[in-house]
Amino acid sequence: MSEATHGRLAAASVCLLLAACGSLPDARPFADATGTWSASVKASGQALVDSLRDAGSVEPADKNAYEQDIKKFEEAWSARIKAAQGAVAYSGSIADVVAAAGETGQTVNKVADSLGALAGASGITLAGPTVSVVSDVAKFVGAQVAIVRVSRKLEDAVAQAQPAVESIAEHLVSESSQQLKPTLERTYKNIASGIKQQYEADSNFAAAVAKRLEQARADALKDPGKAGGLQELDRMLAAVGGRLKERDQRLDQAAASYKARLQLVNALSTTTLAWAAAHRDLAGAIRDKRKVNAAELQETIGDLRDLIKKVRAL
Amino acid sequence: MNWQKLSAIDWEDFETTADWVKLLNDLLGLKDSADTPAKRDQLADKLDELADHSVSDDLATITKLDASARKAARALRHTNISQSIQELAEATADYQAAVKEFTAASAGLKKEASLLRLEKFTAATSSLTETIASLKNLSQVVSAKDDKKLAAAIVQAVESAQELRALLEGS
Numbered sequence: 001m002s003e004a005t006h007g008r009l010a011a012a013s014v015c016l017l018l019a020a021c022g023s024l025p026d027a028r029p030f031a032d033a034t035g036t037w038s039a040s041v042k043a044s045g046q047a048l049v050d051s052l053r054d055a056g057s058v059e060p061a062d063k064n065a066y067e068q069d070i071k072k073f074e075e076a077w078s079a080r081i082k083a084a085q086g087a088v089a090y091s092g093s094i095a096d097v098v099a100a101a102g103e104t105g106q107t108v109n110k111v112a113d114s115l116g117a118l119a120g121a122s123g124i125t126l127a128g129p130t131v132s133v134v135s136d137v138a139k140f141v142g143a144q145v146a147i148v149r150v151s152r153k154l155e156d157a158v159a160q161a162q163p164a165v166e167s168i169a170e171h172l173v174s175e176s177s178q179q180l181k182p183t184l185e186r187t188y189k190n191i192a193s194g195i196k197q198q199y200e201a202d203s204n205f206a207a208a209v210a211k212r213l214e215q216a217r218a219d220a221l222k223d224p225g226k227a228g229g230l231q232e233l234d235r236m237l238a239a240v241g242g243r244l245k246e247r248d249q250r251l252d253q254a255a256a257s258y259k260a261r262l263q264l265v266n267a268l269s270t271t272t273l274a275w276a277a278a279h280r281d282l283a284g285a286i287r288d289k290r291k292v293n294a295a296e297l298q299e300t301i302g303d304l305r306d307l308i309k310k311v312r313a314l
Numbered sequence: 315m316n317w318q319k320l321s322a323i324d325w326e327d328f329e330t331t332a333d334w335v336k337l338l339n340d341l342l343g344l345k346d347s348a349d350t351p352a353k354r355d356q357l358a359d360k361l362d363e364l365a366d367h368s369v370s371d372d373l374a375t376i377t378k379l380d381a382s383a384r385k386a387a388r389a390l391r392h393t394n395i396s397q398s399i400q401e402l403a404e405a406t407a408d409y410q411a412a413v414k415e416f417t418a419a420s421a422g423l424k425k426e427a428s429l430l431r432l433e434k435f436t437a438a439t440s441s442l443t444e445t446i447a448s449l450k451n452l453s454q455v456v457s458a459k460d461d462k463k464l465a466a467a468i469v470q471a472v473e474s475a476q477e478l479r480a481l482l483e484g485s
Contacts, residue, residue, distance in 0.1 A: 061385075062388055064397065065398070068394045183393070189358070189362070190387075190388045190391050190392075192362075193387055197365075200381060204373050204377050205373055
């Protein structure tokens with residue numbers, strides 16, 4: 001065996017050994033996808049707020065209150081942005097720890113600290129010396145953080161973080177349903193109410209004529225000589241038909257905008273859960289020493305971006 | 315009106331302007347007990363529905379009632395409580411102003427109808443007086459010997475007309 005051949009075999013043996021032991025995967029794709037998601041969350045909020053501000057049809061007397069409702073929505077959305085930024089910090093931290101590839105107590109502590117920080121950024125206050133009352137979610141996440149902290153290996157720490165990550169994601173989705181959707185619904189209903197009020201006189205006139213028309217039709221059936229009166233009533237209805245058509249178009253537009261805003265909020269929930277799923281994949285990738293796959297998260301972010309465009313276009 | 319009845323409102327039950335006035339009064343009366351977001355939303359929806367369903371030939375009144383109902387509905391949906399209270403007070407004031415106008419117009423119509431009735435009574439009484447006088451004149455030229463039947467009919471007609479005039483004057 002030549003020296004060169006011997007060298008090649010030795011190198012191959014080292015490679016095989018390394019493959020068997022496995023090396024930690026690059027967690028950057030997960031961190032990068034989280035960054036993209038966070039940017040999309042911020043863009044979604046801006047699109048929604050702009051869309052609400054652009055929605056005309058608000059009665060002049062309601063403008064002040066409407067603006068305050070939008071500000072309240074902005075505040076609620078800023079909590080989502082903060083949570084997404086917390087996820088960016090968490091995923092960046094995990095990527096750094098994985099890149100450092102250390103299997104020390106300090107490594108798992110970093111994971112535990114990052115997880116605790118993510119909970120805080122998501123509005124979940126964990127138990128502490130200054131906290132007297134904690135929610136059920138906070139108790140659960142706090143317990144998981146403690147479990148992560150006593151993990152011996154990085155792969156265990158990230159795997160034990162998964163239930164907490166899922167719980168945080170579910171908490172964010174639930175908060176969206178409880179805060180953002182009712183605000184959007186009330187805003188839409190007030191816009192519709194304002195539109196209808198602008199056409200109320202026409203609508204009431206049409207309703208009164210329609211009532212007479214109903215009677216006139218019954219009379220005309222009994223006595224065809226009275227059919228002439230029907231045409232007169234039809235002409236009266238036609239007089240306000242244009243205005244009512246205009247009202248209906250504006251109502252349709254308001255309904256379409258509301259639907260698109262709601263879809264965007266739902267898409268945000270979908271991406272939040274997709275982020276938790278991507279974290280599960282990361283934990284699996286670290287355990288199995290395989291490549292991280294953030295494709296599903298990227299795909300849902302693509303859907304979110306399409307909806308941002310839709311909301312902006314309306 | 316209470317919260318249980320609120321969800322069971324049948325819009326077909328309301329026909330006259332007075333019906334809508336009363337219903338809106340009942341709904342606005344619930345605003346102080348709307349102490350949860352769900353109740354505020356429910357009441358707001360009913361107020362908007364009232365404006366959607368209300369119909370009356372008194373277009374001015376019904377449009378004002380609808381406007382106050384919608385204003386109250388929107389006020390209930392606002393998240394800023396002090397703003398909401400202020401707008402609810404404005405909506406209630408608008409409602410009261412509309413009802414005041416409606417009541418005054420109704421009273422005016424009643425008065426007008428009453429005057430018209432009096433005019434017609436006076437005209438009928440005056441006409442009867444003339445008829446009685448004419449019949450009396452006629453009775454003087456119709457001799458009982460000439461036409462006994464006609465003379466008796468004239469006397470009877472005069473008595474009936476006098477009786478009717480007395481009744482009208484007494485009304």
